[in-house]
Amino acid sequence: MHRGKGMKFVGDSRIQDRSERNTIPKDYSEYPGRTEAFWPNFLLKEWLVGAVFLIGFLCLVAAAPSPLETQADPNNSAYIPLPDWYFLFLYEQLKFEYAAGDYVIIGTVGIPGLAFGALLLAPFLDRGPGRRPSKRPIATGMMLIGVIATIWLTYESVAAVDWDERAEYSVENAVEHEVDESHPGYETFVNNCMSCHGGNLEGEPGLGPDLLDLPHTAEVLQEIAVEGIGDMPPGMFDGTDEELEQLADFIIENTSTE
Amino acid sequence: MLQKLYDWVDERLDITPIWRDIADHEVPEHVNPAHHFSAFVYCFGGLTFFVTVIQVLSGMFLTMYYVPDIENAWNSVEYLQSQVAHGQIVRGMHHWGASVVIVMIFLHTLRVFFQGAYKKPRELNWVVGVLLFFVMLGLGFTGYLLPWDNKAFFATQVGLEIAESVPVIGTDIKTLLAGDPEIVGAQTLTRFFAIHVFFLPAALFGLMALHFIMIRRQGISGPL
Numbered sequence A: 001m002h003r004g005k006g007m008k009f010v011g012d013s014r015i016q017d018r019s020e021r022n023t024i025p026k027d028y029s030e031y032p033g034r035t036e037a038f039w040p041n042f043l044l045k046e047w048l049v050g051a052v053f054l055i056g057f058l059c060l061v062a063a064a065p066s067p068l069e070t071q072a073d074p075n076n077s078a079y080i081p082l083p084d085w086y087f088l089f090l091y092e093q094l095k096f097e098y099a100a101g102d103y104v105i106i107g108t109v110g111i112p113g114l115a116f117g118a119l120l121l122a123p124f125l126d127r128g129p130g131r132r133p134s135k136r137p138i139a140t141g142m143m144l145i146g147v148i149a150t151i152w153l154t155y156e157s158v159a160a161v162d163w164d165e166r167a168e169y170s171v172e173n174a175v176e177h178e179v180d181e182s183h184p185g186y187e188t189f190v191n192n193c194m195s196c197h198g199g200n201l202e203g204e205p206g207l208g209p210d211l212l213d214l215p216h217t218a219e220v221l222q223e224i225a226v227e228g229i230g231d232m233p234p235g236m237f238d239g240t241d242e243e244l245e246q247l248a249d250f251i252i253e254n255t256s257t258e
Numbered sequence B: 001m002l003q004k005l006y007d008w009v010d011e012r013l014d015i016t017p018i019w020r021d022i023a024d025h026e027v028p029e030h031v032n033p034a035h036h037f038s039a040f041v042y043c044f045g046g047l048t049f050f051v052t053v054i055q056v057l058s059g060m061f062l063t064m065y066y067v068p069d070i071e072n073a074w075n076s077v078e079y080l081q082s083q084v085a086h087g088q089i090v091r092g093m094h095h096w097g098a099s100v101v102i103v104m105i106f107l108h109t110l111r112v113f114f115q116g117a118y119k120k121p122r123e124l125n126w127v128v129g130v131l132l133f134f135v136m137l138g139l140g141f142t143g144y145l146l147p148w149d150n151k152a153f154f155a156t157q158v159g160l161e162i163a164e165s166v167p168v169i170g171t172d173i174k175t176l177l178a179g180d181p182e183i184v185g186a187q188t189l190t191r192f193f194a195i196h197v198f199f200l201p202a203a204l205f206g207l208m209a210l211h212f213i214m215i216r217r218q219g220i221s222g223p224l
Helices: A038-063 A085-093 A101-120 A137-159 A163-167 A186-192 A218-227 A241-254 B002-013 B016-023 B037-062 B073-082 B087-114 B123-145 B150-164 B170-178 B186-218
Strands: A008-010 A015-017
Touching: A038 B016, A038 B037, A038 B087, A085 A101, A085 A137, A085 B087, A085 B123, A085 B150, A101 A137, A101 B123, A137 B087, A186 A241, A218 A241, B037 B087, B037 B186, B073 B087, B087 B123, B123 B150, B123 B186, B150 B170, B150 B186, B170 B186
Parallel strands: none
Antiparallel strands: none
16 A cells, blocks of 8 residues: 655646655654654653643642733823833833933834844844854853843832732722712812722722721811821812811711721 | 544545654754753743643633623623633633743743854744744733733833834824724724734744744754
């Protein structure tokens, strides 16, 4: 029985060309030494390595659930953007004086374009015959600088982030609380307090704490609204005395989470 | 029975040479970690492919639940994450796989670079490999928006501003990606979804095919 192995068809006739049926290609063995058949010997080993890798990967997945923050709110002006970690080096270099502001093109197009362009065209820039890193010091040096710069920029960017504060954005830490929007003090609250304490008293990460389960009396709340407390500056409230009373009532009536 | 079936197909389509091209070759000693442990550096390319397969499969399952629409995108992800059996695992695989694949490509690139394996005759394969790297970064960028949470929304806004800063064609690039020169919204989400799920994977598969055909043609580079 004829078994494939390089059979050729004659023109478009679909008749097998039997003149070269014994020209079986030679085995691939360019390099002398202890070669091993890919199928099935080496593939089995690769399979085992893959299985171990997969177990490790699944341990990571099981140990660290993928993060999800609260639903996108385009009106949230306080949010500090953070790209995925492998874009942080690009993000970080935009903070340098000559890669930002008037020079932002240098940071967004110039430096990345040069770096990635050189990476793309590396075989045509480094044309010498030597393959050892020591035989091509310029290419090796440029790559080392690039790698170190990337790692360093990523590190700088990660170190500058307050990860505890970012954890508050997570959906698990989001406060589910609803306020009575028909309360007469609600409008005053929206105008004076909402930008820092959230539309439902849930607080705004980085700006203001939540106003849930407050122990204060109405008088103390009125005082805080006018004079501030802790990091909260005085003079945040702007309105009439009646509005101030309604505001304190609103907070008292809606502060409980039970 | 199977042999007969194989012979029947082989007689008509001559599939044996295809099989030979894919699997019937020797693995040289210098890339085999069983002989030289330091040869584990040759695993990074294969692991990149492995994680890519994980990404494709987990991504296919994610689209069974995901809805690319600003009203429902976040809710569908939240539902998948908290209500669907093993949904957290599937999303976790896709989320962490995106990071692991970048790490693996990075290591694979460094291996090829420092061994000078891109030198003649393998220049084209290096170029295709770097293009694969770019496509993978593009997949990371577009995939980041899809859960439609605050992190996704604001990071994408920054990314689009960076695209806008490109001289002359910046606004056109931003409009192409976001669907509007100003608004990041419903159009942006559907476009990023289409790019993430159709356009970039198509480019990825084409480039991967080229990458693998070239390595089978040329064989792996010799020892240093």
